[in-house]
Amino acid sequence: xxxxxxxxxxxxxLPAAAAAMIAVVPARRPGLGAGLALAALAGSxxxxxxxxxxxxxxxxxxxxxxxxxFAVGHGAIRLGWLLDPLGTLLAVMVAAVGLLIFTFSLGYxxxxxxxxxxxxxxxxxxxxxxxxxxxxxxLLLFVCWELVxxxxxxxxxxxxxxxxxxxxARKAFxxxxxxxxxxxxxxxxxxxxxxxxxxxxxxxxVLEAEALGSLAGATTVGGLAVSTAIGLLLFCxxxxxxxxxxxxxxxxxxMEGPTPVSALIHAATMVAAGVFLVARVFPLLAADLxxxxxxxxxxxxxxxxxxxxxxxxxxxxxxxxxxxxxxxxSTVSQLGYMMLAAGTGAWTAAIFxxxxxxxxxxxxxxxxxxxxxxTHHEQDIRRLGGLRGRLPVTGATxxxxxxxxxxxxxxxxxxxxxxxxLHAAHGWAISPLPFLVALAAVALTAFYxxxxxxxxxxxxxxxxxxxxxxxxxxxxxxxxxVLALASVGLGFLGTPWWPWLQRTLDPTFKAEAGGAGLMAVxxxxxxxxxxxGWARYGRHPRSDARAPDPLARSVPxxxxxxxxxxxxxxxxxxxLGRLNAALAAAANALDRSVWDxxxxxxxxxxxxxxxxxxxxxxxxxxxxxxxxxxxxxxSGRAYxxxxxxxxxxxxxxLAAGFVLLALAVLxxxxx
Numbered sequence: 001x002x003x004x005x006x007x008x009x010x011x012x013x014l015p016a017a018a019a020a021m022i023a024v025v026p027a028r029r030p031g032l033g034a035g036l037a038l039a040a041l042a043g044s045x046x047x048x049x050x051x052x053x054x055x056x057x058x059x060x061x062x063x064x065x066x067x068x069x070f071a072v073g074h075g076a077i078r079l080g081w082l083l084d085p086l087g088t089l090l091a092v093m094v095a096a097v098g099l100l101i102f103t104f105s106l107g108y109x110x111x112x113x114x115x116x117x118x119x120x121x122x123x124x125x126x127x128x129x130x131x132x133x134x135x136x137x138x139l140l141l142f143v144c145w146e147l148v149x150x151x152x153x154x155x156x157x158x159x160x161x162x163x164x165x166x167x168x169a170r171k172a173f174x175x176x177x178x179x180x181x182x183x184x185x186x187x188x189x190x191x192x193x194x195x196x197x198x199x200x201x202x203x204x205x206v207l208e209a210e211a212l213g214s215l216a217g218a219t220t221v222g223g224l225a226v227s228t229a230i231g232l233l234l235f236c237x238x239x240x241x242x243x244x245x246x247x248x249x250x251x252x253x254x255m256e257g258p259t260p261v262s263a264l265i266h267a268a269t270m271v272a273a274g275v276f277l278v279a280r281v282f283p284l285l286a287a288d289l290x291x292x293x294x295x296x297x298x299x300x301x302x303x304x305x306x307x308x309x310x311x312x313x314x315x316x317x318x319x320x321x322x323x324x325x326x327x328x329x330s331t332v333s334q335l336g337y338m339m340l341a342a343g344t345g346a347w348t349a350a351i352f353x354x355x356x357x358x359x360x361x362x363x364x365x366x367x368x369x370x371x372x373x374x375t376h377h378e379q380d381i382r383r384l385g386g387l388r389g390r391l392p393v394t395g396a397t398x399x400x401x402x403x404x405x406x407x408x409x410x411x412x413x414x415x416x417x418x419x420x421x422l423h424a425a426h427g428w429a430i431s432p433l434p435f436l437v438a439l440a441a442v443a444l445t446a447f448y449x450x451x452x453x454x455x456x457x458x459x460x461x462x463x464x465x466x467x468x469x470x471x472x473x474x475x476x477x478x479x480x481x482v483l484a485l486a487s488v489g490l491g492f493l494g495t496p497w498w499p500w501l502q503r504t505l506d507p508t509f510k511a512e513a514g515g516a517g518l519m520a521v522x523x524x525x526x527x528x529x530x531x532x533g534w535a536r537y538g539r540h541p542r543s544d545a546r547a548p549d550p551l552a553r554s555v556p557x558x559x560x561x562x563x564x565x566x567x568x569x570x571x572x573x574x575x576l577g578r579l580n581a582a583l584a585a586a587a588n589a590l591d592r593s594v595w596d597x598x599x600x601x602x603x604x605x606x607x608x609x610x611x612x613x614x615x616x617x618x619x620x621x622x623x624x625x626x627x628x629x630x631x632x633x634x635s636g637r638a639y640x641x642x643x644x645x646x647x648x649x650x651x652x653x654l655a656a657g658f659v660l661l662a663l664a665v666l667x668x669x670x671x
Contacts, residue, residue, distance in 0.1 A: 179240020303343025446529025
């Protein structure tokens with residue numbers, strides 16, 4: 001049984017409708033809201049599985065359904081849905097991981113008075129993300145893209161009574177809008193150049209040969225291909241959503257939201273949107289590869305930004321002390337890996353890592369949430385420790401997530417997806433630097449994840465929260481176990497010997513032979529990172545929360561720089577922040593001194609004109625009418641006095657008049 005493409009809209013519509021219904025559910029019944037959210041997402045998961053079955057029946061086929069949104073002049077704005085392996089696989093992942101996060105939230109926010117609103121926002125988030133994945137129109141994708149941004153703002157700032165949470169929500173919203181502006185400009189340019197925003201439309205879509213050929217053949221400023229310029233604008237939106245340098249600054253601060261939000265944003269939904277967009281429009285980004293003498297290739301920019309982001313995130317994560325912030329910078333780094341893979345041409349490897357990362361990163365964030373819940377909201381790893389015996393299920397599943405993220409061979413999914421990325425970077429003919437950067441990030445990832453595991457679970461408790469910790473309830477631990485199993489099994493869908501996932505996503509995919517030497521280098525780096533982390537933090541764990549970090553004792557300046565995120569926030573505050581403040585001050589001065597003065601001058605001119613009008617009206621017009629009226633009134637009174645009613649008087653007046661008339665006639669005749 002397969003889902004007809006005409007019914008694809010039901011997949012995102014169910015959570016969106018649940019959000020609307022939850023919004024009107026009485027606040028005194030939060031359980032009803034949570035039940036609606038879970039039921040709707042479970043229905044979306046079932047429909048997504050049916051849609052995936054239809055897409056996998058013929059992976060090379062693309063099932064589309066387009067419809068007219070509204071008419072404009074002689075044309076029309078058309079939207080549509082698309083069922084293909086890429087969109088449906090990710091839809092199943094979003095719905096499945098999201099359902100586990102929703103379930104975990106039942107226990108995590110059990111006592112929160114605004115739990116109903118939380119599930120409303122979660123449902124809106126899930127519906128928007130599912131719509132984004134299944135859209136056959138970049139316009140529909142953009143609408144869902146912005147709804148994802150809105151939902152993330154509401155969720156990050158869910159505890160808005162805390163200033164840090166409110167500020168983090170604003171920071172995420174504004175930063176991602178910067179990238180979205182580039183995305184919007186790219187869509188406008190693409191619509192103007194091709195006349196459509198449909199991805200596939202019987203040979204006329206923007207990702208089909210006719211449009212790609214015309215975009216690559218046209219040039220703009222500096223000889224840049226139009227396809228390159230549009231692709232880079234679209235990548236701006238992807239960089240904002242997926243936290244790529246320099247638009248990464250919002251992502252670590254998103255930790256201010258409840259931990260299930262962190263798992264949802266950093267694992268399965270928002271950050272995945274940018275990588276998905278790059279994979280979806282990959283033919284457009286790769287169109288300029290047919291122009292060997294082009295000044296810039298879009299994929300080269302994507303690969304470079306991804307490599308820088310991968311190394312930056314891994315390096316900064318080494319020195320963070322907040323359990324969720326370590327994982328946040330880890331997400332930045334892993335997203336950089338995905339962009340690196342897409343930029344080197346292996347977009348299937350990027351999606352493979354996106355799928356595995358969704359499972360083990362959701363596992364790690366929910367595991368961190370379990371730790372925070374068990375230790376009375378303690379997030380500082382310096383005041384944790386000794387939780388291995390107190391939280392056995394959380395500790396075991398967290399260790400699985402750690403090994404999957406670190407790339408421990410051969411059992412864990414992160415190893416296989418990471419290897420696919422490293423092989424792609426190694427084979428990139430343009431430059432070896434991204435590959436070398438990726439290798440450095442491999443060792444750093446193993447190091448900081450070993451540090452995190454040792455600081456939280458090894459040794460003795462270093463704080464009251466750790467001393468009184470207890471295992472979380474089953475509603476929170478069962479999702480951890482399910483995600484741990486997925487973090488192991490999912491990797492076997494894309495091994496070099498059986499690359500089922502890659503071939504499903506791209507029927508033209510061909511596995512490269514060899515690579516055992518590169519795999520050995522990768523395994524050696526992972527082992528070196530784990531051993532170094534254990535030697536520093538696991539062998540002799542610190543017994544006092546106030547004891548300095550072992551790395552800080554060895555390289556204090558470097559540690560301080562990494563702990564301060566290499567000063568990126570301070571740099572933005574000193575440059576863009578000051579520029580924005582200066583522009584705001586100039587606008588304020590212009591408003592008060594110039595525009596306000598102009599408005600006041602106009603007000604005074606208006607008042608003067610009113611005074612002149614009043615004087616003219618009262619003195620000239622009214623005065624003239626009053627004088628004429630007075631004269632007429634006087635004439636009337638004089639005439640009235642002649643009306644005596646005496647007949648003799650009237651006869652005498654007639655006689656006198658006759659005499660005067662006769663005299664006038666006689667005098668006139670004499671002349």
